[in-house]
Amino acid sequence: MSSSKFNFKIHVFFLVASLARFEPSLGLYLGQRHVNIVNKLEYHETLMIHCWQNSDDMGKRYLKYDEEFQSAFIDLFTFQHVNIECDMEFKDGDMTRRGHFLVYDSSHDVRTRECYKWCNWSVGTYGLYAYDEVDHKWDYEIPWPSNNRF
Numbered sequence: 226m227s228s229s230k231f232n233f234k235i236h237v238f239f240l241v242a243s244l245a246r247f248e249p250s251l252g253l254y255l256g257q258r259h260v261n262i263v264n265k266l267e268y269h270e271t272l273m274i275h276c277w278q279n280s281d282d283m284g285k286r287y288l289k290y291d292e293e294f295q296s297a298f299i300d301l302f303t304f305q306h307v308n309i310e311c312d313m314e315f316k317d318g319d320m321t322r323r324g325h326f327l328v329y330d331s332s333h334d335v336r337t338r339e340c341y342k343w344c345n346w347s348v349g350t351y352g353l354y355a356y357d358e359v360d361h362k363w364d365y366e367i368p369w370p371s372n373n374r375f
Contacts, residue, residue, distance in 0.1 A: 260344045263293040276311040
């Protein structure tokens with residue numbers, strides 16, 4: 226391959242990557258990602274959430290209604306693998322609802338629609354809802370109980 230063709234391909238790659246960084250609807254995002262999980266349980270129950278990024282324990286938290294768990298990291302596309310998994314539980318009357326949720330994985334989609342810069346989740350009595358950054362709406366994604374590990 227000639228050096229001019231190689232240079233052209235490099236320039237095209239960086240152009241597409243830089244455009245995608247600012248325009249997630251192109252289907253590619255390189256940069257800092259944010260995973261937010263907010264407690265929106267209908268009867269204002271406390272949500273226990275215990276998360277891991279890859280195998281690093283991010284700690285256990287007890288979220289009151291409208292409080293959120295937040296994580297941010299730099300997504301380097303194919304150069305690293307990032308996944309965030311969470312155990313969650315809450316009291317639903319006399320019953321305890323529990324689930325294990327994969328909320329982000331850089332190697333494959335865990336949601337119906339891809340998240341780009343903001344991977345927002347809302348926890349409700351019926352399960353998890355994912356925010357669609359392109360259409361600006363919440364989609365019902367994962368019911369309780371869950372063990373959606375891959």
